[in-house]
Amino acid sequence: MLYRKMGKTGEEVSLLGFGAMRLPTAEDGSIDQELSVAMIRKAIDSGVNYIDTAFTYPKSEKIIGEALKDGYRDKVFIADKIPPWLIRSEEDKESLFNKSFERLGVDVIDFFLVHNLNAPIWRKTQKTDLISFLDQKKKEGKIKYLGFSFHDNLDLFKEIVDAYDWDFCQIQFNFVDKDFQAGEEGLKYAADKGMGVVVMEPLKGGRLTQTVPPSIQEIWDEDESDTTPVQWAFKWVASHPEVSVILSGMSSMEQLDDNLWNFSDPMIEEISGTGRNLLDAVTKEYKSLIRFDCTGCNYCMPCPQKIEIPRVIGYYNDWRAFGEASNIMFEYSTWLGRHASDCVECRACEEKCPQHLPIAEAMKEAAEVMGL
Ligand code: SF4
Ligand code: SF4
Numbered sequence: 001m002l003y004r005k006m007g008k009t010g011e012e013v014s015l016l017g018f019g020a021m022r023l024p025t026a027e028d029g030s031i032d033q034e035l036s037v038a039m040i041r042k043a044i045d046s047g048v049n050y051i052d053t054a055f056t057y058p059k060s061e062k063i064i065g066e067a068l069k070d071g072y073r074d075k076v077f078i079a080d081k082i083p084p085w086l087i088r089s090e091e092d093k094e095s096l097f098n099k100s101f102e103r104l105g106v107d108v109i110d111f112f113l114v115h116n117l118n119a120p121i122w123r124k125t126q127k128t129d130l131i132s133f134l135d136q137k138k139k140e141g142k143i144k145y146l147g148f149s150f151h152d153n154l155d156l157f158k159e160i161v162d163a164y165d166w167d168f169c170q171i172q173f174n175f176v177d178k179d180f181q182a183g184e185e186g187l188k189y190a191a192d193k194g195m196g197v198v199v200m201e202p203l204k205g206g207r208l209t210q211t212v213p214p215s216i217q218e219i220w221d222e223d224e225s226d227t228t229p230v231q232w233a234f235k236w237v238a239s240h241p242e243v244s245v246i247l248s249g250m251s252s253m254e255q256l257d258d259n260l261w262n263f264s265d266p267m268i269e270e271i272s273g274t275g276r277n278l279l280d281a282v283t284k285e286y287k288s289l290i291r292f293d294c295t296g297c298n299y300c301m302p303c304p305q306k307i308e309i310p311r312v313i314g315y316y317n318d319w320r321a322f323g324e325a326s327n328i329m330f331e332y333s334t335w336l337g338r339h340a341s342d343c344v345e346c347r348a349c350e351e352k353c354p355q356h357l358p359i360a361e362a363m364k365e366a367a368e369v370m371g372l
Contacts, residue, residue: 001047
């Protein structure tokens with residue numbers, strides 16, 4: 001297993017982190033606890049020392065708590081996240097915070113994150129003074145390091161980085177999204193401030209490798225090396241020295257075994273010029289498949305119907321570019337409160353869009369194609 005420093009915390013973390021958001025499921029669709037525990041323990045036995053969960057990941061904290069019994073707790077860092085959007089009162093902060101410890105069965109959480117910061121959730125975080133609350137918990141020793149996970153544009157990312165003396169952050173980062181959200185510039189900005197950076201979605205939630213459109217497959221087929229698309233994607237992220245941990249959401253023992261193999265090879269940290277050219281060609285082709293070229297700048301927000309416009313367009317673009325993969329539909333339907341079908345075509349958003357995108361038309365098309 002390869003290890004890196006987690007920024008100014010100085011902690012030595014495994015480059016591969018175990019993402020416990022999509023744990024394996026049994027035939028009836030419920031989470032397979034026995035297999036999940038076996039996978040987490042195997043990962044730890046093989047050198048993984050960073051386990052990532054969140055209050056909102058179904059059953060995840062509880063299962064990790066089971067896996068970390070019998071001495072496993074002392075071998076790992078636990079990363080957990082509090083959901084600001086569920087805080088409605090002063091008491092909610094304390095109860096959400098305590099619930100995570102109860103479910104995990106631990107006294108201390110190593111890496112604690114404010115979950116899923118975007119513009120509205122950041123406003124809520126500030127309004128509820130959540131950072132002061134967590135800062136106090138850090139002083140009391142309940143959490144060791146404080147960070148945040150992020151899903152919005154670069155300007156907001158910098159604003160949040162500058163708003164507190166964070167220890168670390170978690171961003172979406174992969175070779176297709178190098179200029180999306182925080183992106184490469186945000187990664188360097190955070191690292192320059194001494195923050196550790198955890199990368200999520202290194203394979204874009206599996207989209208880069210699961211259902212590959214034919215025109216993309218043709219480019220992969222031209223590669224004469226024996227490096228797989230998954231390995232190329234990991235190599236690209238790992239070639240950034242500012243990255244401390246690469247999270248991989250693991251849903252099967254096979255995936256875990258592949259990851260353990262990939263992250264025990266020092267070559268994963270290097271990428272050749274030919275490799276970069278290959279990934280540039282794949283990225284260019286993906287971009288050509290994108291229907292609405294939204295930059296995620298957020299200028300169109302807020303929408304009176306509370307639609308998160310850039311996220312809806314993002315999912316619709318992904319749905320078309322990444323071969324209508326079922327996980328995209330799952331995320332679109334479950335992670336967004338409002339959908340394209342909630343658009344009333346008021347067009348208040350369109351005059352604010354610097355890309356002059358026909359947003360109402362995009363909503364209509366997305367609602368028709370994706371069914372909501
Ligand atoms: S046109 Fe639709 S997406 Fe745009 S502001 Fe109006 S309701 Fe929201
Ligand atoms: S729709 Fe336009 S304004 Fe809204 S995020 Fe995308 S590019 Fe920016």
